[in-house]
Amino acid sequence: MHIVISEFMDAPAVDALKRDFDVRYEPDLVDRRDDLLRALANADALIVRNRTRVDAAVLAAATKLRAVGRLGVGLDNIDVPACEQRGIAVLPATGANARSVAEYVMATVLLLLRGAYGATGQVAAGAWPRTALSNGREANQRVLGIVGYGGIGRLVARLARGLDMRVIATDPVLAADDPVWREGLADRAELADLLRQADAVTLHIPLTEQTRGLLDAGRLATMKDGAILINTARGGIIDEAALADALRSGKLGGAAIDVFDKEPMPAGGPLTDVPNLILTPHIAGLTEEANTRVSDMTAQRVAQVLRGR
Incomplete structure (x- = not known):
């Protein structure tokens, strides 16, 4: 059986798959679309x-495909309904990078609240x-608002409580009587109340028709001053x-953005030269440890499907 891996995967996990399967591992295959389509002609599994983009063209090229392994959790690049119609298993690495994302969130919350870490050049000079x-803010007793209270959101809450923050959360998928709220x-909280109360807001929701543009100018204007x-x-x-x-006007006190409407973010876009803004290239879930966990989980799940377990 043949597996195609089109993006970076931890080497030991790739080697583990090679022991039992014919594996084509080319981390730059994602950037060679025609080569990718040709490579899928005999593929039983694709790991991305x-x-x-696991779209109509990819699925049409991959006539033997039985599984799509996702090195991460977001599925907006995969046509999940089309895969379901074909009986193709879609296998995200749910939970494997949660700690990495949660630590990124807390690190940037602390950094932006304190506001003291951009002066190295001045001090050295x-x-x-x-x-x-001298007027930075402590996390202690500040309100953290979590939008999307799944596994990552709950881990962020636990870390924040360790810093004596008060945590509020909203999630339209979770009913008011869901046991998670009793933990x-x-x-x-409802979204409007969360935005009004929170000193820091962190997002952990998928991109859907309902969530696209969720935080627009109107909702940003309702956030707490300096949030x-x-x-x-x-x-x-x-x-x-x-x-x-909102950042230029001082309405918000800072932001850390790891994901963008277009990736890579085009040069000269709206987030260029904005104060109190941290930009990172979609790496919140990527650490040495998370790469290992995500790759191992994905390899195991794909192998199980191909072995018929």
């Missing part, structure tokens, strides 16, 4: 990250901006131009 940097990590906004979920959930305006 978030850049490979002999300046002493002590007064300007005591977060108080349930922090973190997006490690999916680009397109936040209106990037509106976010830039």
Whole structure:
């Protein structure tokens, strides 16, 4: 049986698959669309990250496909209904990178609240901006709002509670009487109330027709003055131009954005030269440990499908 891997995967997991399967591993195959389509002619399984589009053309080329392994959790690059119609198993690495994302969120919340870590050049040059940097904020007793209270959101809540933050959360999928709200990590809130109360807001929801543009200029304007906004979920959930305006005006105190409407983010876009903004290239879920967990889980799940287990 033949497996095609079109994006980066941890080497030991690739080697484990090679012991039992014929594996074509080319991390740059995602950027060679025609080669990818040809490679899928005899593929029983395809393993991707978030850049490979598993769309009609891919599925038409992969006539023998039985499984799509996703090195991560988001499925917006995969036509899941079409896979279901074909009986193709879609296998995300659910939970494997949760710790990595949660630590990214808390690190950026702390960094942006304190606001003291951008002065290295000034201090090294002999300046002493002590007064300007003496009004940072502590996380203690601040309100963290979590939009999307799944596995990652709950882990963020646990870490935040360890810093003595108050946590509120919203999730339209979870009913008011869902047992998760009785765990005591977060108080349930509606989105409007969460945005109004939170000192920091972090997003952990998929990109859907309902969530695209969820945080537009109108909703950003309802946020608490000086609030922090973190997006490690999916680009397109936040209106990037509106976010830039909110940061430039001082309405928001800072933001950390790991995901973008277009990736890579085009040069000269709305988030260029914006104050109090951290931009990272979709790496919140990528650490040495998370890469190993995600790759191992994906390899195991794909192998199980191909072996008929």
